Amino acid sequence: MKEKVLLKLDILADAAKYDVSCSSSGSSRGSGKGVGNARSCGVCHSFTEDGRCISLLKILYTNNCIYDCAYCVNRRSNDLPRAAFTPEELAGLTMNFYRRNYIEGLFLSSGVMRSPDYTMEQLNEVARKLRNEYRFNGYIHMKAIPGADPLLVREAGLLADRLSVNIEIPSEQQLLRLAPEKNYDTVFSPMNLISHSMLESREERKKYRKAPRFAPAGQSTQLIVGASPETDYTILKLASGLYGKQKLKRVYYSGFVPVNSYDSRLPALQQPPLVRENRLYQADWLMRFYHFRYDEILDEKHPVLEQGMDPKLAYALRNPHLYPVDLDRASYEEILRVPGIGVRSARIIVANRRFGRIGFGHLKKMGVALNRAKYFILCRELPARSNTLNSSQIRQRLVKSSNGAGKQLSLF
Amino acid sequence: MKITGPFIIYTYDGTIDGLFTVVFRAFQSRSAPREILSLRLGTQIPIGDITAVESCPEEAGRVRRGIIERSDERNLRLLQVAHLSESKQTDMLLWKYLKKLFAMPYGEYYRNMLDEDVYDLVQTARRVKKEVHRFHGFVRFQRTRDNMYVAAIDPDNDIVRLLAPHFKSRFPDRHWLIYDVRRKCGVFFDTQSVREVELEGNAFELDTGYIGQKARALDEDYYRKLWQTYYDSVNIQERKNSRQMRSFMPGRYWKYLPEKSKK
Ligand code: SF4
Numbered sequence: 249m250k251e252k253v254l255l256k257l258d259i260l261a262d263a264a265k266y267d268v269s270c271s272s273s274g275s276s277r278g279s280g281k282g283v284g285n286a287r288s289c290g291v292c293h294s295f296t297e298d299g300r301c302i303s304l305l306k307i308l309y310t311n312n313c314i315y316d317c318a319y320c321v322n323r324r325s326n327d328l329p330r331a332a333f334t335p336e337e338l339a340g341l342t343m344n345f346y347r348r349n350y351i352e353g354l355f356l357s358s359g360v361m362r363s364p365d366y367t368m369e370q371l372n373e374v375a376r377k378l379r380n381e382y383r384f385n386g387y388i389h390m391k392a393i394p395g396a397d398p399l400l401v402r403e404a405g406l407l408a409d410r411l412s413v414n415i416e417i418p419s420e421q422q423l424l425r426l427a428p429e430k431n432y433d434t435v436f437s438p439m440n441l442i443s444h445s446m447l448e449s450r451e452e453r454k455k456y457r458k459a460p461r462f463a464p465a466g467q468s469t470q471l472i473v474g475a476s477p478e479t480d481y482t483i484l485k486l487a488s489g490l491y492g493k494q495k496l497k498r499v500y501y502s503g504f505v506p507v508n509s510y511d512s513r514l515p516a517l518q519q520p521p522l523v524r525e526n527r528l529y530q531a532d533w534l535m536r537f538y539h540f541r542y543d544e545i546l547d548e549k550h551p552v553l554e555q556g557m558d559p560k561l562a563y564a565l566r567n568p569h570l571y572p573v574d575l576d577r578a579s580y581e582e583i584l585r586v587p588g589i590g591v592r593s594a595r596i597i598v599a600n601r602r603f604g605r606i607g608f609g610h611l612k613k614m615g616v617a618l619n620r621a622k623y624f625i626l627c628r629e630l631p632a633r634s635n636t637l638n639s640s641q642i643r644q645r646l647v648k649s650s651n652g653a654g655k656q657l658s659l660f
Numbered sequence: 661m662k663i664t665g666p667f668i669i670y671t672y673d674g675t676i677d678g679l680f681t682v683v684f685r686a687f688q689s690r691s692a693p694r695e696i697l698s699l700r701l702g703t704q705i706p707i708g709d710i711t712a713v714e715s716c717p718e719e720a721g722r723v724r725r726g727i728i729e730r731s732d733e734r735n736l737r738l739l740q741v742a743h744l745s746e747s748k749q750t751d752m753l754l755w756k757y758l759k760k761l762f763a764m765p766y767g768e769y770y771r772n773m774l775d776e777d778v779y780d781l782v783q784t785a786r787r788v789k790k791e792v793h794r795f796h797g798f799v800r801f802q803r804t805r806d807n808m809y810v811a812a813i814d815p816d817n818d819i820v821r822l823l824a825p826h827f828k829s830r831f832p833d834r835h836w837l838i839y840d841v842r843r844k845c846g847v848f849f850d851t852q853s854v855r856e857v858e859l860e861g862n863a864f865e866l867d868t869g870y871i872g873q874k875a876r877a878l879d880e881d882y883y884r885k886l887w888q889t890y891y892d893s894v895n896i897q898e899r900k901n902s903r904q905m906r907s908f909m910p911g912r913y914w915k916y917l918p919e920k921s922k923k
Contacts, residue, residue: 250882257886261893283833292908293797294919297895299904303797306894344883345890347809347831348801505898520898596773603772613779 253341256331263311263322264357266505267414267470282383284346284353291352304355304389305345309333309370313359317427318514319416319475321507322359332361335370339377339384346386353387353409354378364395372400375407387465392442394434401438402462405445410465410497413439418483422476426513442467443494466497473528474521475504475514481542481551484531488542491535501528527553534559537591538584556647561587564624565639572633574626575606586624588617620646663759665692669710674700676743678715679751680723683758685713692759696751700843723758730761731770742785744818750784757781791815792822798913799823799838802870802884803877809836812869812916820847824854841866869916884918891919 292301310332311322321328333341342354356374361367371390378384390408392401405411413435417423420432442463449462469490471483487499503525506517531553534540538560545559546552554562564571564587573582575597583594593614597606607628611618623642626632637645663686670686670693672678679696686693697705727736743754757777761769773779801809809831813820820840824847827836832851839846839857841864848857864871914920 254886254889258889258893261890265894265896284830291793291797294891294917295905295909296891297902297905298899299901299908300899301908302891302894305890341886344879345887347803347834348883348887349797349799349811349827349830350887503899505896522899600771600773603774606774609776610774610779613776613783 253337256333256337257307257341259329259331260308260311260333261306263359264306264308264355266321266502266507267306267355267357282385284384284386293349293351303352304387305342305351305353306355307333307338307357309338309356309358309367309374310361311359312361314362315360315427315429317416317430318508318511319426319472319504323508326508333374335373335377338374339382342378342386343382343384346384351386353384353389355389357391358393360393360395364393365397365400368393368396368400368404372403372407375404379407389465392438394430394438396438398438398441401441402445405442405462406460408463410467411442411463412468412470413442414470415486416470416472417476418471418473418478418486419476422478426476439467439469439494443496446495466495468496468498468500470500470502472504473501473525474517477515479551480524480528480531480553481546481548483528484535484542484546487532488535499532501525501532523555524553527555527559531559534563539581540585557643558587560585561620561646565643568639571624572626572630573624576601576627586621588619588621588624590615663687663690663692666694667691667709668693669695669697669706669708670713671697671699671705671710672713673715674698675715676740677717677720678713679743679754680720681716682713683755684716684719684723685711686755687762693752693755696755698751726762727758730764730766735770738781738785741788741822742781744822745784745788746817747784747787753777753780753784788817788819788822791817792819794913795819795823796826798909798917799827800869800916800918801836803880804871804875805877807834807877809834810863810871811836811838812841812864813838814840814842814869814916816912818843818845820845821856823847824849828854839864841869867915868921888919 290301290303292303294302296302308322310330311328312330312332313320313322313324316323316325338354338356342351345351346353354374356371358367358371361370371393375388375390378388387410388408389410389412390404392404392411392413394413401411415423415432415435417426423430423432445462446466449459452459453461471486473483483501490496490499503520503522504515504517505520506514508514509516531540531542531545534545535542540563545563550566553559564585570582570585573586575583580594580598583589583597584591586594589597593611593616596614600606605628608618611621611627622630623637623646668686668691670682672682678698682693682696695706699705724736727739739754739757742750760775760777769775770778773782795813795815799811799813801811803809813823818840820838820843823838827838828849831849835848835850837846837848837857839859844858846857846859848855863875870876909917909920
């Protein structure tokens with residue numbers, strides 16, 4: 249029995265690894281009775297060799313699947329070892345990992361076994377066991393299986409901290425081409441159901457404090473980048489709509505890892521488009537924390553994020569009339585738009601400039617990337633619009649000074 | 661008040677009370693420290709003019725009250741957290757900071773992040789808190805035969821006490837122990853309250869952090885194996901990026917992480 253679980257774990261963790269979301273933040277589930285809490289913000293318990301945070305036990309209930317999506321390793325036409333847990337095995341595994349502080353909780357996804365309803369029911373059973381039998385208050389992130397009965401999705405939302413439905417392919421037309429058994433309706437109807445139920449539960453809880461929570465950590469989704477020809481502009485526009493309309497907490501971008509190279513509907517990639525993926529995350533940050541609208545970052549005339557520089561720098565170079573920004577006077581929003589200045593530094597600047605003039609020394613200490621910022625600011629050492637370089641000169645200098653830009657994958 | 665110096669090297673016992681006593685004496689004798697040395701971790705004492713200060717709760721209390729009067733409780737906590745930093749300059753930084761705090765008008769100085777020492781103090785405390793946050797993830801419990809959960813840690817800073825609140829609310833129904841093997845100091849929770857403990861002998865193997873085979877629960881090795889298997893299977897070969905992994909999880913932390921030490 250033990251050997252069996254080991255084997256299943258090996259197969260089903262391997263099969264789940266392409267789902268990139270790992271965050272465990274944003275919930276608050278107390279530990280009145282039972283064990284655990286889902287309160288702490290995004291604790292990473294380890295990091296994979298590829299540098300991703302391991303926070304949750306991310307695993308498939310089964311890698312059996314009745315569907316045949318072109319971009320997926322688990323599609324039915326692939327010949328590979330298949331396995332399925334039982335709810336008891338998976339709940340026990342989660343508890344034992346949690347008790348040892350290996351994980352913050354469980355991220356449960358699955359191939360579609362027999363039918364969407366049957367699969368959703370199995371996932372719910374795992375969560376029910378954890379919550380009711382083991383009295384587990386830790387974090388549970390569950391996939392809502394597209395096509396499952398709304399009642400089952402509702403039940404999932406009452407058990408889990410976060411639900412997600414993956415859109416995967418950023419346009420319906422391409423989704424139909426690569427996954428003929430799916431369409432946007434099967435994805436968006438559970439998504440809308442979830443956001444509606446979340447709203448409802450929040451309203452209820454205003455009236456009765458004891459009303460049940462529905463997915464208190466919200467919902468997220470994943471978009472695969474590079475398996476289909478959508479531009480970055482299309483992708484950001486879609487993401488922006490998801491944040492606005494469906495009130496998603498996170499959109500994850502996953503550079504397509506070339507699996508199923510035999511399928512001629514897929515592009516022939518040597519390796520996953522990691523730089524592009526990183527630029528999309530940066531653009532996403534600009535929307536979520538830097539008050540940028542998607543159509544400020546890109547537009548129909550510039551539909552592609554520059555690979556050689558981060559999107560904020562690209563924005564600044566396209567909009568020279570907005571700079572330089574005077575650090576002693578400008579608003580928080582304006583300072584946020586300076587390349588090389590992050591959220592924390594911007595806050596410190598605004599809160600402390602009453603004590604004196606901001607200078608290079610201060611900025612360096614705060615971790616501001618002066619090599620970029622200096623072209624776009626006024627401060628003690630740069631009291632007036634002294635630098636007369638134009639955008640293309642700045643661009644030249646910056647691209648030269650960051651030769652490794654393509655390899656460096658940090659945020660800003 | 662005029663303070664002369666810096667001439668004197670002060671030594672103290674490594675506690676925050678000890679450090680505050682040093683500060684009190686330095687003000688009292690109007691003689692600024694050239695260096696402040698904590699004797700906690702077998703520090704080498706240099707030759708020179710040394711004043712050994714024994715910690716005095718009375719005097720430390722007066723410094724505490726002074727800090728609260730000129731700033732607030734939160735700022736006192738910030739100082740206490742920063743003091744847990746093992747970085748060499750910390751004690752002198754705290755001295756420089758307090759000297760200014762006590763010299764300036766009430767309530768002004770400590771908010772000014774443009775002041776070098778204020779900024780450094782905030783940064784120092786931030787680094788300590790960052791390590792606390794990291795260890796919320798990096799602590800690895802092993803189950804013992806009598807169903808206790810125990811973990812060895814070896815963090816850069818003296819943070820073991822700061823870990824207790826998180827694990828108390830996470831595992832309120834089990835006995836657990838987190839032990840800093842280098843500083844020989846741990847926190848033990850008995851489902852009611854947290855206690856500081858010092859263990860005799862070596863309960864943990866120093867190179868792996870494991871407890872002895874006999875003490876381990878029967879399923880302990882099995883779950884560790886499962887965890888190691890899990891760690892290996894979630895890796896995506898095509899995306900390998902060891903540099904990034906190391907920057908989030910530096911090599912010095914690996915020895916007590918079973919997925920990295922693989923023993
Ligand atoms: S339904 Fe999911 S698991 Fe099945 S082939 Fe499509 S993407 Fe893969």
